[in-house]
Structure formats: C-alpha cells, structure tokens
Amino acid sequence: MPRQIKALFFDVFGTLVDWRTSVARETEILLKPLGHELDWLAFADAWRGEYQTGMEEVRSGRIPFSKLDVIHRCNLDRIRPRFGLDRLDETTLVKLNLAWHRLDAWPDVAGGLTAMKERFWLAPVSNGNVSLMVNLARRNGFPWDAILGAEIAGDYKPKPRVYLASCDAFNLLPADCMMVAAHSNDLKAAAECGLQTAHVARPNEKGPGKGETAPSMRVDYAASDLQDLARQLNG
Amino acid sequence: MPRQIKALFFDVFGTLVDWRTSVARETEILLKPLGHELDWLAFADAWRGEYQTGMEEVRSGRIPFSKLDVIHRCNLDRIRPRFGLDRLDETTLVKLNLAWHRLDAWPDVAGGLTAMKERFWLAPVSNGNVSLMVNLARRNGFPWDAILGAEIAGDYKPKPRVYLASCDAFNLLPADCMMVAAHSNDLKAAAECGLQTAHVARPNEKGPGKGETAPSMRVDYAASDLQDLARQLNG
Numbered sequence: 001m002p003r004q005i006k007a008l009f010f011d012v013f014g015t016l017v018d019w020r021t022s023v024a025r026e027t028e029i030l031l032k033p034l035g036h037e038l039d040w041l042a043f044a045d046a047w048r049g050e051y052q053t054g055m056e057e058v059r060s061g062r063i064p065f066s067k068l069d070v071i072h073r074c075n076l077d078r079i080r081p082r083f084g085l086d087r088l089d090e091t092t093l094v095k096l097n098l099a100w101h102r103l104d105a106w107p108d109v110a111g112g113l114t115a116m117k118e119r120f121w122l123a124p125v126s127n128g129n130v131s132l133m134v135n136l137a138r139r140n141g142f143p144w145d146a147i148l149g150a151e152i153a154g155d156y157k158p159k160p161r162v163y164l165a166s167c168d169a170f171n172l173l174p175a176d177c178m179m180v181a182a183h184s185n186d187l188k189a190a191a192e193c194g195l196q197t198a199h200v201a202r203p204n205e206k207g208p209g210k211g212e213t214a215p216s217m218r219v220d221y222a223a224s225d226l227q228d229l230a231r232q233l234n235g
Numbered sequence: 236m237p238r239q240i241k242a243l244f245f246d247v248f249g250t251l252v253d254w255r256t257s258v259a260r261e262t263e264i265l266l267k268p269l270g271h272e273l274d275w276l277a278f279a280d281a282w283r284g285e286y287q288t289g290m291e292e293v294r295s296g297r298i299p300f301s302k303l304d305v306i307h308r309c310n311l312d313r314i315r316p317r318f319g320l321d322r323l324d325e326t327t328l329v330k331l332n333l334a335w336h337r338l339d340a341w342p343d344v345a346g347g348l349t350a351m352k353e354r355f356w357l358a359p360v361s362n363g364n365v366s367l368m369v370n371l372a373r374r375n376g377f378p379w380d381a382i383l384g385a386e387i388a389g390d391y392k393p394k395p396r397v398y399l400a401s402c403d404a405f406n407l408l409p410a411d412c413m414m415v416a417a418h419s420n421d422l423k424a425a426a427e428c429g430l431q432t433a434h435v436a437r438p439n440e441k442g443p444g445k446g447e448t449a450p451s452m453r454v455d456y457a458a459s460d461l462q463d464l465a466r467q468l469n470g
Contacts, residue, residue, distance in 0.1 A: 121369060129404075129406075130381050130383075130404040130405065131404065131405050131406040131407075133381070134356060134380045134405070137380065138380070144381075145369045145373070145382075146365050146368070146369055146379075146382040147380075147381040148365075151404065152387060169364075169365040169366065169386065170365065171304065171364075171366040
C-alpha cells in the first residue's frame with residue numbers, strides 16, 4: 001500500500017520544460033538579427049553540457065554557493081568561443097543568459113500540475129534559482145505553493161541537503177514527500193533521503209530518442225507524463 | 236514621478252490577515268470542547284504580545300535562527316500558565332500552535348492581490364515560515380509567485396537581511412521592490428534598505444480602534460486597503 005503523500009517536489013529542466021529546443025530558439029531569436037549563424041541546437045547542447053561541471057564547483061565546496069544564473073553565465077563564457085561568439089557585448093550576454101528563463105513546458109505539464117494541486121502541496125525542487133523558477137511558472141502556468149530547491153538550500157542536487165531542506169520548509173518528513181523527475185540519478189538521491197519517487201518519461205529531452213523512457217531503479221510510480229501521474233495519484 | 240516597481244512584498248500578520256480574531260476563534264474551537272473557558276481574545280493578545288521578545292532572541296544572535304512555528308510554541312508555553320492551561324497534553328499543544336496556520340484574510344486581500352498579480356511579482360516578506368505562509372495562501376487564495384521572508388533569509392524583520400535577501404531572490408534591486416505593510420516600523424526598515432513603501436490602514440488590527448490608520452513616516456503610497464492600493468498602482 002502506498003504511503004501517504006502530502007507534497008510533490010518537481011525537477012524542472014527536462015522534467016517539466018523542454019530546455020533544449022527553447023534555448024536553441026531563444027538564442028536564435030537574439031543572435032540571428034546580429035548576424036550570427038550557428039547550429040542552435042548544438043549550442044544549446046554545449047551550454048547544457050557544462051551544467052554539472054559548473055555546479056560541481058559548489059557541491060565540492062571549491063566555491064561558495066552562487067545561483068544558477070551565475071553558473072549559466074560562467075558556462076556560457078566557457079563555450080562561446082567554440083561557436084564564434086567571442087565578441088558579444090555585455091548587454092547581449094545578459095539577455096542571452098536569460099534564455100533559461102524563457103523555456104516552454106512539455107504540453108502535459110500545466111494541466112497535470114493543476115490536477116494535482118488540490119490534493120498535494122506542489123513545489124519545484126530544482127537547481128534553478130528562485131527568479132528563474134518564477135519566470136518559468138508565469139510563462140507556463142505552473143501553480144506552485146512555494147519555490148524550493150537549490151537557492152533555498154544553498155547547495156545543488158543531488159546533495160541531500162537540497163531534498164531535506166525542501167521537506168523541512170514544508171514541515172514534512174521526507175516519507176511524506178515525493179520527488180518527481182525524468183532523471184533516475186535525481187530520484188536515487190531523493191530516495192536515499194527517504195522521499196518517495198515518481199519517474200516521468202521524457203524520451204526526447206536531449207534530442208530525438210535521447211532521454212529516459214523508464215527509470216533505471218525501483219520507483220514508487222512510473223508515469224508516461226504528468227497527466228498520467230495525476231491519474232495514478234488521484235485514482 | 237514614481238519609480239518603476241517590479242515586485243510587491245507583503246507583510247502578512249495584521250496587514251493581510253486578521254490574526255487576533257482568528258487565533259481567538261481557533262483556540263476556542265480547540266479548547267472549549269476540552270472544558271476550558273477563558274477570554275479568547277485576551278489569550279490571542281497575550282500570545283501575540285510575546286512575538287517580538289521571541290524573535291529578538293534570534294535577531295540579537297543569542298539563539299540560532301529557528302522558524303516562527305517554534306517561536307510561537309515557546310511563546311505559547313510562556314503564556315499558558317496565566318490562562319490556566321498548564322496541563323494541556325502535547326497533541327493538543329501541537330494543534331493549538333497551528334492556530335497561526337488558520338488565519339483569515341481581511342476581505343479586500345484576495346481580490347487586491349489578484350488585481351496586482353499580472354503587473355507585479357508578488358511575495359510575502361513575513362516573519363512567518365514557509366509552511367505557515369502556504370497554509371494561509373491556500374486558505375485565503377493568495378496568488379504568490381514565491382514565498383520569501385524570514386525563513387529564506389535566516390533572520391527576522393526588521394533586520395535588513397530579510398528585505399535584501401528577498402530582493403536578491405527575485406534578481407531585483409531594492410529600488411525596484413515595494414514593501415507593503417500596515418506597520419510603520421516595518422516600512423521604515425524597508426525604506427532604509429532602499430525599497431519603496433506602501434502603507435495599508437488596518438485600524439482594527441489589535442482590537443477595535445487599535446491599529447495604524449496612517450503611516451507615521453513618509454511613504455510612497457498610503458492606501459485604505461489592498462483594493463485601494465491596486466487602484467493606485469494600476470491607475
């Protein structure tokens with residue numbers, strides 16, 4: 001028998017929003033009128049490719065916590081020479097970095113979250129910072145009760161502190177909370193903290209056919225999308 | 236000419252919710268069936284009367300930060316002998332402490348916030364903890380973009396850190412944010428951090444005729460309630 005669930009915590013990049021085609025699109029919208037021509041999807045992949053490296057500096061304690069906007073900017077500066085973008089001015093770079101605030105949700109997300117909102121407390125537990133989460137919520141209609149995650153915890157997933165600080169903010173035991181993600185490593189870390197787990201398939205997250213279709217570990221729920229998860233939880 | 240405002244930060248106890256009659260009601264609902272008879276409003280006043288003392292322990296650095304639920308419980312234990320409540324069991328005390336999660340909003344609040352939501356980012360910047368804020372939001376329909384305030388900042392208003400950490404979470408300069416409160420001391424502290432200020436009259440907060448009808452300092456806006464503030468800001 002499933003244990004009682006009071007709160008659902010959501011991974012965001014990949015699980016709720018399609019970062020890849022959104023970043024490619026936003027980059028093209030900004031840079032094409034300035035005369036740049038590049039492989040926009042490859043650029044998005046390269047930028048995301050630096051993601052773990054940037055956060056690992058914080059997780060390892062080599063640098064103090066800084067919000068994901070700052071890490072995205074450092075990663076941008078690291079990759080842009082590879083794409084012939086050495087000479088962008090600061091105003092353009094600031095705008096470009098905000099591409100991550102303009103990501104579109106997968107089509108099932110807003111409806112799925114709304115279907116789960118009455119019964120459960122809902123929060124993103126993402127490595128994205130608060131303002132980035134607010135922009136994505138406003139753009140896509142995510143009905144959050146609060147913005148939890150890395151910036152609140154002062155560290156990055158999969159460090160236990162991020163999951164545990166989120167439970168604590170809701171005055172809940174880890175066993176009363178469920179982490180929802182399209183990434184097995186995120187769910188594994190949450191399970192090790194005592195949270196319940198739900199996997200959502202995002203088979204095209206990193207490109208056609210490049211995403212997790214099923215979890216690589218035992219989970220409490222495995223869903224094809226958020227509408228499916230809502231049906232399973234409300235059923 | 237008023238400066239541009241991007242985010243509105245709200246004090247909650249007294250400004251948005253009527254803590255006094257709500258705590259009195261919730262206490263009566265819980266304790267009367269157990270055979271207790273007391274002056275419920277006086278009890279609410281006494282409990283609230285310990286509020287600043289409890290938080291001052293944290294602000295002064297004498298004790299590490301602990302969330303307002305914990306401080307409310309310590310304050311409850313301090314006052315209850317005065318009301319003949321020495322022998323309540325732990326289960327009842329835990330329930331009683333949650334009276335602060337079941338406060339009703341003043342009638343203008345949900346409509347006023349909704350009217351301001353499209354144009355401004357909205358967050359509580361309260362000394363209340365995240366789970367308390369979520370319960371009040373769900374009960375009263377507060378459409379927050381995020382829950383900011385004391386628990387996020389790790390200190391209590393009117394310490395500058397609480398206002399500044401809230402601006403930082405939204406990636407905004409203090410000058411782009413406005414603190415909204417029914418208490419001049421809260422607005423004074425926010426103004427000293429560079430935030431804009433709006434006063435809301437709550438003439439009956441602490442009992443009939445016992446509340447601020449007007450600010451005791453210069454503010455950017457002075458409103459009779461949140462609907463009035465929404466009209467002034469949208470006008």
